[in-house]
Amino acid sequence: MAVIMDGNELRDEIVVSLRERIEAMGSPAVCLATVLVGGDRPSQVYVRNKHKKAGEAGMASRHVELPATASQAEVEAAVAELAADPDVHGILVQLPLPDGLDAEAVIDLIPPAKDVDGLTERSMGRLVRGRDGLVPCTPVGVIRFLERYGVPTSGRRAVVVGRSTLVGLPLSLLLARKGVDATVTLAHSRTADLVAVCREADILVGAAGQARMITADHVKPGAAVIDVGISRTEAGLVGDVDFGPVSEVAGWITPMPGGTGPMTIASLLENTLVAARLQGALPE
Numbered sequence: 499m500a501v502i503m504d505g506n507e508l509r510d511e512i513v514v515s516l517r518e519r520i521e522a523m524g525s526p527a528v529c530l531a532t533v534l535v536g537g538d539r540p541s542q543v544y545v546r547n548k549h550k551k552a553g554e555a556g557m558a559s560r561h562v563e564l565p566a567t568a569s570q571a572e573v574e575a576a577v578a579e580l581a582a583d584p585d586v587h588g589i590l591v592q593l594p595l596p597d598g599l600d601a602e603a604v605i606d607l608i609p610p611a612k613d614v615d616g617l618t619e620r621s622m623g624r625l626v627r628g629r630d631g632l633v634p635c636t637p638v639g640v641i642r643f644l645e646r647y648g649v650p651t652s653g654r655r656a657v658v659v660g661r662s663t664l665v666g667l668p669l670s671l672l673l674a675r676k677g678v679d680a681t682v683t684l685a686h687s688r689t690a691d692l693v694a695v696c697r698e699a700d701i702l703v704g705a706a707g708q709a710r711m712i713t714a715d716h717v718k719p720g721a722a723v724i725d726v727g728i729s730r731t732e733a734g735l736v737g738d739v740d741f742g743p744v745s746e747v748a749g750w751i752t753p754m755p756g757g758t759g760p761m762t763i764a765s766l767l768e769n770t771l772v773a774a775r776l777q778g779a780l781p782e
Contacts, residue, residue: 500748503643503724505760509551512642512764516555516771523781529558530588530614530770531580535573536566536596545592548763555767560586566596573599577607587779588614588770611776614769622663625671630776632769637669639761640703640724641678647750649722655698656680659689659712659738660705665726669703692716704738712739720749726758 727738
């Protein structure tokens with residue numbers, strides 16, 4: 499059976515580490531702000547968890563909640579106010595926004611140094627250029643899993659299934675970076691013979707949002723399999739990986755839930771501390 503890569507455990511280790519680092523600096527006020535538009539229940543729970551873990555990490559947090567009927571101007575005004583506030587170091591706009599709102603216009607208002615979700619064009623450009631900046635949280639969480647569980651990456655083959663700008667594309671860049679040094683294939687729904695491509699991978703990441711699309715046939719024995727996808731089905735929330743059969747083939751595997759979700763929150767808090775440093779809010 500595969501080693502289970504426990505996202506809850508690793509998240510809590512990171513939260514403790516962040517708190518210790520902040521306390522060692524004299525407990526400066528590091529503030530994460532979130533913006534939620536509408537009353538989507540899962541989004542409310544997810545945002546609440548972010549604030550809970552921020553508190554455990556010794557960070558301050560602020561939350562702005564707007565009704566689903568909020569206009570584009572009202573949402574933009576809320577984000578612009580946080581962007582201009584020197585006491586706010588990280589801004590996260592919970593996506594998706596309700597229909598009729600332009601998310602790109604809202605995200606563009608977030609200064610790159612406060613872009614803790616790593617979604618702005620300038621943040622992505624910094625990642626491509628290999629410059630210091632803020633990287634999307636879920637890809638960072640995947641890298642933390644590989645580090646924590648000692649999964650070899652240098653010279654290994656990695657396949658990322660899914661090419662979104664939120665996960666697939668930035669994760670491919672991180673895996674190919676110097677110091678990680680994997681050879682990366684970015685696969686997607688139009689990849690010919692996807693099963694054969696996936697079976698070449700020492701590290702296989704499902705990030706397409708297609709329920710249980712990665713089966714045991716896709717997995718090279720002993721590979722690390724990381725499930726980023728999430729789909730709502732009659733059986734409840736499921737990932738891209740058919741966990742039971744795949745866990746009998748893989749060397750390492752993340753569960754769903756309890757895998758990359760908690761690690762996304764941990765990476766968000768790491769990014770918030772980085773953002774505070776980029777803004778000169780931390781002591782030298």
